[in-house]
Amino acid sequence: MDKDAKIYVAGHRGLVGSALVRELARLGYGNLLLRESRELDLRNQADTLALFQAERPEYVFLAAAKVGGIAANNSFPADFIYDNLMIQNNVIHSAYLNGVAKLLLLGSTCIYPRLAPQPIREEALLTGPLEPTNEPYAIAKIAGIKLCQSYNRQYGTRFISAMPTNLYGPNDNFDLDSSHVLPALMRKFHEAKVSGSPSVTVWGSGTPYREFVHVDDVARASLFLMERYEGWEPVNIGSGQELTIRELAEKIREVVGFTGEIVFDSSKPDGTPRKLSDVSRIHQLGWRHGIELMQGLRDTYAWYLANLC
Numbered sequence: 001m002d003k004d005a006k007i008y009v010a011g012h013r014g015l016v017g018s019a020l021v022r023e024l025a026r027l028g029y030g031n032l033l034l035r036e037s038r039e040l041d042l043r044n045q046a047d048t049l050a051l052f053q054a055e056r057p058e059y060v061f062l063a064a065a066k067v068g069g070i071a072a073n074n075s076f077p078a079d080f081i082y083d084n085l086m087i088q089n090n091v092i093h094s095a096y097l098n099g100v101a102k103l104l105l106l107g108s109t110c111i112y113p114r115l116a117p118q119p120i121r122e123e124a125l126l127t128g129p130l131e132p133t134n135e136p137y138a139i140a141k142i143a144g145i146k147l148c149q150s151y152n153r154q155y156g157t158r159f160i161s162a163m164p165t166n167l168y169g170p171n172d173n174f175d176l177d178s179s180h181v182l183p184a185l186m187r188k189f190h191e192a193k194v195s196g197s198p199s200v201t202v203w204g205s206g207t208p209y210r211e212f213v214h215v216d217d218v219a220r221a222s223l224f225l226m227e228r229y230e231g232w233e234p235v236n237i238g239s240g241q242e243l244t245i246r247e248l249a250e251k252i253r254e255v256v257g258f259t260g261e262i263v264f265d266s267s268k269p270d271g272t273p274r275k276l277s278d279v280s281r282i283h284q285l286g287w288r289h290g291i292e293l294m295q296g297l298r299d300t301y302a303w304y305l306a307n308l309c
């Protein structure tokens with residue numbers, strides 16, 4: 001990508017989009033095309049097309065999406081499938097019609113079957129039933145991958161897709177009703193410390209295994225793939241390291257400095273029992289994560305204290 005190439009970062013205010021903007025700026029890319037959802041609703045086909053016709057971006061990072069934790073996916077399944085299908089359809093079709101040189105779609109490892117062999121290889125896609133709690137969202141993301149592959153096959157486009165594992169970092173969503181597990185725990189432990197509460201309740205049994213990668217690593221991996229990957233198959237982005245929700249809670253308690261008890265509420269859903277991505281494909285391409293979990297948690301808590309408290 002030339003340093004003056006016009007680059008559209010769809011979803012630039014989000015967790016991933018804002019990290020992409022930081023990384024692009026750090027590397028000297030100054031010609032960014034950015035629109036907030038209130039300026040441009042990407043579910044609107046005509047408005048999306050009009051942006052591409054007017055601005056003619058060369059590269060597109062598709063990080064705009066309706067995203068949320070187990071509770072949000074459970075409560076708003078129709079929004080999660082409709083919004084994500086519409087956003088992907090409109091951006092990918094407009095990119096094709098307006099000669100975009102290359103596009104990167106960001107999906108998620110929740111696209112893989114609930115009981116896929118671990119660690120999860122990209123080849124596990126569409127080999128078994130999905131996790132019910134986020135199936136509508138996962139189906140939309142799978143459709144996005146198939147859109148990219150189909151446009152590549154029919155029109156010779158260069159549309160690639162990357163599947164990050166669970167993310168965390170600056171600009172994450174810390175709203176307890178719609179956030180993912182990591183920011184939710186960080187807020188709960190912080191508020192318990194401040195209020196002097198004797199304990200923090202964690203959803204589920206604490207036994208599920210999860211993998212996390214810092215969003216700045218995901219931004220670097222995304223630029224790495226945009227520069228070097230031409231394959232049609234999705235590429236996992238992860239650390240390849242996992243821990244239980246209990247171990248995660250204990251690490252966040254340590255980072256926040258809370259000294260009280262951790263209580264597990266097993267009446268709440270655990271979600272899929274284990275979700276570790278196989279990152280050998282991106283390792284073979286020459287990329288590895290750089291931010292270890294404890295360092296990432298400390299950075300994120302510092303950001304939380306500086307921005308949300």
Ligand SMILES: NC(=O)c1ccc[n+]([C@@H]2O[C@H](COP(=O)([O-])OP(=O)(O)OC[C@H]3O[C@@H](n4cnc5c(N)ncnc54)[C@H](OP(=O)(O)O)[C@@H]3O)[C@@H](O)[C@H]2O)c1
Nearest residue numbers: 011013014015016036037041042064065067106107108167
């Ligand atoms: N968070 C995770 O743990 C995680 C894990 C794996 C993969 N991912 C993937 O990473 C991508 C980005 O997720 P994220 O965590 O960065 O999400 P996020 O923080 O919720 O950001 C989503 C962004 O999408 C924009 N957006 C949503 N609906 C829109 C619409 N109708 N029109 C225009 N813009 C719209 C929002 O714009 P405004 O801010 O202007 O409203 C926001 O900037 C998603 O594809 C997701 O699948 C996320």
